[in-house]
Amino acid sequence: MAKIIAVANQKGGVGKTTTCVNLCAALHRLGKQVLLVDTDPQGNASSGMGVSKSRRPNVYDMMINGAQAIDCVERSPYGDLIPTGKELAAASVELIQEERREFVLKEALLPLYSDYDYIFLDCPPSLELLTVNALVAADSVLVPMQCEYYALEGIVDLMTSIKMCSKRLNRRLQVEGIVLTMYDARANLTLQVANELRRVLGDKVYNTVIPRSVRLSEAPSHGVPGVEYDRSNKGSRAYMALAEEFDRRCRGE
Numbered sequence: 267m268a269k270i271i272a273v274a275n276q277k278g279g280v281g282k283t284t285t286c287v288n289l290c291a292a293l294h295r296l297g298k299q300v301l302l303v304d305t306d307p308q309g310n311a312s313s314g315m316g317v318s319k320s321r322r323p324n325v326y327d328m329m330i331n332g333a334q335a336i337d338c339v340e341r342s343p344y345g346d347l348i349p350t351g352k353e354l355a356a357a358s359v360e361l362i363q364e365e366r367r368e369f370v371l372k373e374a375l376l377p378l379y380s381d382y383d384y385i386f387l388d389c390p391p392s393l394e395l396l397t398v399n400a401l402v403a404a405d406s407v408l409v410p411m412q413c414e415y416y417a418l419e420g421i422v423d424l425m426t427s428i429k430m431c432s433k434r435l436n437r438r439l440q441v442e443g444i445v446l447t448m449y450d451a452r453a454n455l456t457l458q459v460a461n462e463l464r465r466v467l468g469d470k471v472y473n474t475v476i477p478r479s480v481r482l483s484e485a486p487s488h489g490v491p492g493v494e495y496d497r498s499n500k501g502s503r504a505y506m507a508l509a510e511e512f513d514r515r516c517r518g519e
Contacts, residue, residue, distance in 0.1 A: 268301070268382040269516060270375075271442055272404035275411060276427070277420040278391035281447035284482060284492070285410040286388040287314040287344075288502075291491035292509035294345035298383040301339070304350040305371065305396050307357075311388040312349035315342050316489035325350040328374045329399075330360055335378050344491050346382075358395040367395065368435055372403035384516075393427050401431045406442035408512075410476075411463075413446055413456040418463070441470055443515070445508065449475040474508040477501060 273286040283306065290302045304311040309319040317340050325348050327333035338348045361367040375385065386408075387400040401407065407428055411417050425441070432439040444467060450456050464471045479501025482492035493502045 268379045268385045269406070270379075270385045270387065270404045272387045272389055272397075272400040272407045273410065274389040274397060274400065274407055274424065275409055275417075275420065276391060276393055276424050277417055280412045280417060281410045281476065282391065283310045283314060283388055284486075285408075285445055285447060285476070285505075286386055287311050287486075287491050288482070288493050288505040289408075289509055289512065290384075290386050291315075291344040292493045292506045293384060293513065295493065295506070296509055296513065298513065299381065300345040301348070301378065301382045301385045302345060303348045303371075303375070303385065303387045305354070305400050306388050306390045307350060307352060307355040307396075308390075309350045309352070309354075310486065312347065312351075313489060314486045314491060315344055315347045315349075317342060317347050317349045319349065319351040321349050321351075324348065324354075326354045326357055329354075329370050330357055335374055335376075339378075344494060354396070361395055361399075368398050368402045371396075371399035375403060398431065398435070401428065401439060402436045404436070405438060406440050408442045408445065410445045410447045412448045413450075413453075413459040415455070415459070418459055421463075443512075444471045446471065446475040448478050450478055472508060472511055474504060474511050476504045476508065479504075 275282050290300045294300045312319050323333040323338045328338045340347045389397045389400045477500055481496040481499040482501040485492040485495035493505050
């Protein structure tokens with residue numbers, strides 16, 4: 267049975283999609299069966315895995331048009347993907363009329379649960395109905411976070427949202443962990459924010475940190491995850507280390 271992880275942060279520009287794509291690709295390289303579901307209408311996770319945003323059927327068809335999840339899966343060398351496109355932006359409005367609108371994604375993905383070790387849900391950078399669907403479908407939430415003051419403020423809002431969702435819609439939902447991204451050990455603020463997070467959240471903060479990396483930034487333009495674009499790069503090595511730490515934690519080691 268798959269473990270389902272929503273990758274979320276209400277603040278944009280924190281490396282959410284980069285983390286989702288590279289963690290999936292890294293786990294795939296470790297031999298895990300991984301599915302990435304792109305629930306962000308921007309579709310960056312889809313293009314980052316080398317899949318066209320115009321590919322149909324996609325997440326929109328699965329959630330709105332009744333397409334079977336298995337028919338929406340695109341196989342790639344870096345793991346499986348259910349892609350998305352710009353039409354998903356209308357889904358939040360179209361779902362409003364649904365009686366169980368928060369549960370549409372969860373119910374659509376149910377037939378795939380036995381096929382994977384991990385299913386990752388790349389969420390939009392806001393708490394909208396698509397994000398709520400991802401939180402309801404998930405077992406846990408992985409939070410990429412940049413070490414800056416505004417990101418520290420935003421994490422409080424996100425934790426509140428997770429707590430509310432857990433109380434009202436998904437009692438099993440918990441915080442999987444915090445991943446520190448765009449990490450610059452030379453900056454005092456980076457170290458201060460990291461230390462404060464570890465003081466407050468303890469081992470919920472991953473030991474592995476993701477440094478700033480030009481090669482990771484270049485990779486999406488080639489339709490390749492960073493861990494495959496340049497395997498020797500420090501950012502790629504960090505995501506491989508994160509995948510190993512993530513998998514160990516999930517297995518209780």
